[in-house]
Amino acid sequence: xxxxxxxxxxxxxxxxTGKWNKRPKYHxxxxxxxxxxxxxxxLVKRYxxxxxxxxxxxxxxxxxxxxxxxxxxxxxxTAIGCILALLRYDKGEITICSEKMTPxxxxxxxxxxxxxxxxxxxDQLTVQENIDYFCGLYLPDRKKRKEYVExxxxxxxxxxxxxxxxxxxxxxxxxxxxxACGIAHKPEIIFMDEPTVAVDPQxxxxxLEGIRKLNQTGATIIYTSHYMEEVExxxxxxxILDHGQCIAKGTKEELKQMIRTGEKITVEExxxxxxxxxxxxxxxxxxxxxxxxxxxxxxxxxxxxxIVKLLQYLQExxxxxxxxxxxxxxxxxxxxxxTGKSLRD
Amino acid sequence: MTVFKGYMLLAxxxxxxxxxxxxxxxxxxxxxxxSRNGKFSSFTxxxxxxxxxxxxxxxxxxxxxxxxxxxxxxxEASYDPSALQERLYYEDVKLVVxxxxxxxxxxxxxxxxxxxxxxxxxxxxxxxxxxQLNRLVQNMKQYYDAGYSVSESYDKVAKQPQSKxxxxxxxxxxxxxAGYVGFFRFYPYLMLAVLCTILGTLLVxxxxxxxxxxxxxxxxxxxxxxxxxxxxxLMIGCILYAVTMLLAFxxxxxxxxxxxxxxxxxxxxxxxxxxSLAISFLVGLFVxxxxxxxxxxxxxxxxxxxxxGVFVPIQYMPDGIVHIARFLPIYWFETVNDLLAKHADxxxxxxxxxxxxxxxxxxxxxxxxxxxxxxxxxxxxxx
Numbered sequence: 001x002x003x004x005x006x007x008x009x010x011x012x013x014x015x016x017t018g019k020w021n022k023r024p025k026y027h028x029x030x031x032x033x034x035x036x037x038x039x040x041x042x043l044v045k046r047y048x049x050x051x052x053x054x055x056x057x058x059x060x061x062x063x064x065x066x067x068x069x070x071x072x073x074x075x076x077x078t079a080i081g082c083i084l085a086l087l088r089y090d091k092g093e094i095t096i097c098s099e100k101m102t103p104x105x106x107x108x109x110x111x112x113x114x115x116x117x118x119x120x121x122x123d124q125l126t127v128q129e130n131i132d133y134f135c136g137l138y139l140p141d142r143k144k145r146k147e148y149v150e151x152x153x154x155x156x157x158x159x160x161x162x163x164x165x166x167x168x169x170x171x172x173x174x175x176x177x178x179x180a181c182g183i184a185h186k187p188e189i190i191f192m193d194e195p196t197v198a199v200d201p202q203x204x205x206x207x208l209e210g211i212r213k214l215n216q217t218g219a220t221i222i223y224t225s226h227y228m229e230e231v232e233x234x235x236x237x238x239x240i241l242d243h244g245q246c247i248a249k250g251t252k253e254e255l256k257q258m259i260r261t262g263e264k265i266t267v268e269e270x271x272x273x274x275x276x277x278x279x280x281x282x283x284x285x286x287x288x289x290x291x292x293x294x295x296x297x298x299x300x301x302x303x304x305x306x307i308v309k310l311l312q313y314l315q316e317x318x319x320x321x322x323x324x325x326x327x328x329x330x331x332x333x334x335x336x337x338x339t340g341k342s343l344r345d
Numbered sequence: 346m347t348v349f350k351g352y353m354l355l356a357x358x359x360x361x362x363x364x365x366x367x368x369x370x371x372x373x374x375x376x377x378x379x380s381r382n383g384k385f386s387s388f389t390x391x392x393x394x395x396x397x398x399x400x401x402x403x404x405x406x407x408x409x410x411x412x413x414x415x416x417x418x419x420x421e422a423s424y425d426p427s428a429l430q431e432r433l434y435y436e437d438v439k440l441v442v443x444x445x446x447x448x449x450x451x452x453x454x455x456x457x458x459x460x461x462x463x464x465x466x467x468x469x470x471x472x473x474x475x476x477q478l479n480r481l482v483q484n485m486k487q488y489y490d491a492g493y494s495v496s497e498s499y500d501k502v503a504k505q506p507q508s509k510x511x512x513x514x515x516x517x518x519x520x521x522x523a524g525y526v527g528f529f530r531f532y533p534y535l536m537l538a539v540l541c542t543i544l545g546t547l548l549v550x551x552x553x554x555x556x557x558x559x560x561x562x563x564x565x566x567x568x569x570x571x572x573x574x575x576x577x578x579l580m581i582g583c584i585l586y587a588v589t590m591l592l593a594f595x596x597x598x599x600x601x602x603x604x605x606x607x608x609x610x611x612x613x614x615x616x617x618x619x620x621s622l623a624i625s626f627l628v629g630l631f632v633x634x635x636x637x638x639x640x641x642x643x644x645x646x647x648x649x650x651x652x653x654g655v656f657v658p659i660q661y662m663p664d665g666i667v668h669i670a671r672f673l674p675i676y677w678f679e680t681v682n683d684l685l686a687k688h689a690d691x692x693x694x695x696x697x698x699x700x701x702x703x704x705x706x707x708x709x710x711x712x713x714x715x716x717x718x719x720x721x722x723x724x725x726x727x728x
Contacts, residue, residue, distance in 0.1 A: 084561075084562045086558060086561050086562060103561075103567070104566070106564045106565075106566060107564070109562060109563060109564040110564040112562065114558070114559060114562045116555050116558055116559065118554075118555040119555065120553070120555030120556050120558060120559045121556070122351070122355065122550050122553075122556065123550065124354075124355055124358040124359070124550060125351075125354055125355070125358070129354060133347060133350070133351050133354075134559060134563075136346075136347030136350065137347050137348075137559075137560070137563035137564065137565050138563060138564050140346065140347070181559070182559075
């Protein structure tokens with residue numbers, strides 16, 4: 001996807017008008033450079049005999065919210081570790097802003113923010129001290145840092161908790177603190193490794209909204225999760241990982257077009273004979289029928305008038321039935337069709 | 346600077362705990378040091394508490410009692426075995442000398458014997474007194490055989506010129522162990538325990554897997570982080586060193602100020618502070634949480650101290666243990682300390698021994714700090 005397309009996509013959303021818009025205009029740095037912010041080629045990482053990343057290729061363009069989706073243990077966190085040069089890898093090349101990423105690439109690291117999967121803060125420092133400390137690792141200027149820290153606190157909504165210690169915060173607030181520590185220096189690229197794990201819905205929404213706001217201000221975000229709903233909700237590009245390989249990549253629409261399922265219709269409490277089931281199988285666009293414990297699940301490879309046709313048939317056959325609902329394919333269906341297993345497995 | 350500031354903030358947060366630990370360990374070290382004062386000395390002339398039972402009541406036995414009174418603290422007692430045993434048990438007297446009936450007759454006839462010595466098991470003072478009395482009786486017998494009376498014989502012996510004993514005051518303290526020696530002997534325990542606790546507590550925060558990940562991903566280089574850490578640890582070590590030295594002056598005052606080897610003690614203690622820092626840093630690399638800090642600190646500090654002659658002086662330790670202790674840095678600290686305690690004048694052979702010991706300490710520090718850096722780098726790379 002071209003950068004202009006992403007920016008056009010972003011423009012449709014409501015613009016965040018808070019202080020965070022005062023972030024430096026990093027995109028000028030990128031002028032004349034490749035549109036790829038991050039490029040991973042043929043990346044292999046082994047832990048003994050276990051291949052964690054198997055010839056992984058990825059390209060992440062500037063301004064994207066790039067989702068790395070996959071079940072637990074598929075290599076998402078390992079991929080982030082390799083990109084950030086925190087882990088040594090066996091093969092491949094990683095470039096960020098057209099420069100090779102190494103453990104000594106401190107200029108590149110200055111442009112990167114990281115929100116780890118686990119909350120990474122000092123238990124004995126207050127909220128403000130923690131954010132100031134981690135911001136200070138990138139920004140030595142005390143005056144500027146003070147302003148940035150205040151911005152970050154406001155951004156994640158921790159103004160009332162500045163003087164509190166992490167142990168005094170709830171799970172959701174801790175996650176917000178974790179995010180604030182990673183973004184306070186206003187980086188160009190932000191890695192977020194499952195930032196919403198074990199978070200209540202309210203905090204989750206706050207976090208997701210914050211990620212969108214960050215993206216609107218120009219940051220490229222690499223977001224890993226095994227929650228497909230979240231990825232669908234916020235990511236402009238999605239790569240699905242399984243066994244360390246990228247098995248599919250594209251926008252959510254592109255990914256859904258890759259699979260046969262166009263619509264799923266579920267009919268509950270329907271008493272059907274084998275003959276009736278066979279008739280349903282023969283219906284137009286139906287390609288899979290599953291019937292268990294009086295619950296009928298019909299998969300269609302198109303989306304035109306399927307529910308009407310199915311209900312019409314059930315009425316004709318005077319079949320009693322309960323709740324009927326239709327679902328469009330999800331990323332889980334994409335994963336299911338490609339790998340034969342569910343993302344939740 | 347940020348990493349430094351982080352350490353300082355964390356140290357500030359833990360200051361109460363640090364003070365409590367410092368007070369406890371200092372209290373233990375000072376108490377142990379003071380309890381050992383004067384127990385280990387090379388040579389001192391002493392007068393013993395002796396109970397004398399004179400069953401002979403002869404002129405000769407009276408001269409023996411006179412001699413004992415001249416050289417020791419003597420109390421005359423009647424022959425009551427249970428009362429005398431009780432006095433020995435409670436260390437009211439160190440020795441019971443019993444002059445038996447017929448002592449004068451046997452002595453003058455050349456038969457000899459007639460004096461019984463009773464002391465607590467494990468005591469050797471009786472041999473010293475027995476040697477003195479044997480010499481007295483033999484000399485008196487010679488004068489008696491030459492025609493002098495018993496009292497004249499005693500006077501002749503008493504007037505004999507005493508052999509001059511020249512006691513060289515090698516340690517500058519009359520053979521007695523100076524009070525501050527105990528303090529310096531227990532110094533490694535204090536340093537190890539306090540530094541392991543402080544550094545362990547600080548490192549636990551910084552070695553948290555997730556915080557470490559954030560630090561490694563930041564634009565502050567690993568080298569800079571390590572240099573800052575070393576600087577902070579050195580600073581903490583130096584502060585602790587200064588405080589403990591002031592404490593030593595406060596406890597031992599003028600004696601320490603006028604100590605002949607003061608600068609050697611300072612240097613040796615500084616080296617053991619560096620070694621304790623290196624050990625604490627290495628230990629801190631393996632500690633996962635704050636609970637583990639207190640669990641690990643005690644066995645490590647005690648093991649080093651028991652093996653290296655802090656609690657039991659090196660000369661009393663089995664050879665096998667001493668051989669093992671040679672591979673531990675605190676052993677060399679204690680060796681140097683022992684030499685300093687025994688010698689006021691540091692020159693020649695003694696000086697080279699002391700410098701060799703200090704050199705070994707420095708070498709151990711370099712090895713330990715190199716190991717720590719290697720472990721830190723390995724842990725960093727393995728994530």
